[in-house]
Amino acid sequence: MPDVDLAIRRAAQRRGVSPQVLKKLVRQESGGNNKAKSPAGARGIAQFMPATAKQYGVNLDDNRISDDLDGAARYLADSLKRTGGNYTEALSIYNSGRPDGYKHIAETANYVKSILNGVDTKASPATKAPKSASSVDRRSAILAYAQNTHAPGALQSLAAGLATPSEPKAATPEPDDGGTSKGGVANFDGKPVAAWIKPLLEYARERGWKGSVTSGYRSDADQTRIYRSGVRPAAKPKALGGGGSKHSETGFLKGAIDVTDARTLDKILKAKNSRLKAAGAKDPPHFSVSRNGTY
Secondary structure, eight states: OOOOHHHHHHHHHHHOOOOOHHHHHHHHHHHTTTTBBBBOOBBBBTBHHHHHHHTTTTTSSSOOOOHHHHHHHHHHHHHHHHHHSSSHHHHHHHOOOOTHHHHOOHHHHHHHHHHHTOOOGGSSOTSSSOOTTOHHHHEEEEHHHHHHHHHHHHHHHHHHHHOOOOOOOOOOOOSSSSSSSSSOOEEEEEEEEEOOOOOOOOHHHHHHTOOOOOHHHHHHHHHHHHTTTTSSSSOOOOOTTTTGGGGGOOOOOEEEEEEHOOOOOOOHHHTTSOOOEEGGGSTTTEOOOBBBBBO
8 A cells, every 4th residue: 555645745845835735635635545536527636627637747547646646736836836825825726726715615615724724834835845854755856856857966966865956946837718727707896807817906906006907808799899999909809700809718817907007016916926917018008818928
């Protein structure tokens, strides 16, 4: 039988998340049962949906727990980066697909509370492995780093038994609206915006942004009316054979907003390392997720 606790600890240390939190997450998800299945279709010890498992390189059919746990640690680490190191919001994403789910969904609120009860997340920051890691765990982490990056220096460190080198910051996977994260429209100050954007605007408002949304979500029919009115620049709507506007999209990492006080919002979102970014001189009030340099 595999040593589940050891595998959890190694995965957590490799990805820089709290081993305590990861261990309680696994217990909450499956009770440590690698063959667990949920009515919604989640499988394995970390209860991955098939689309999320594919995104994180997890094979749900090989009966191995190591890649499942590493995938769970990576997903948690990515969510921590997205939320500025907030374990409450990161766990909320793991359970509900949205950082504010713990405020609105009873199941998610109970899930987060159960995992974080009695856990000191400040003692295990998301950006550092615990200092008490054993030499065996440090060597395993260095080996994983070396294999992933083909770094000869890391292999030399492994041979010398040195501490784990800093792993380069990985790009956070950018899922489409395939069901792993919820889309839809939310209301912010009376304006419709893509649901995943609303928590970011609330975050910015709490930190001093006093602007407003001048244009949030609009349907392709609305875009068609704008385009036909002669307003330019305006994306050609899908109804007229164009690519449509980002304002008419709502899936996770899709959608767009135009705002006032764009400079302050840009500063706050940059500090948060958010993927919602200002288009800059191209269109100063506009914020969206860049795709190949376009906003």
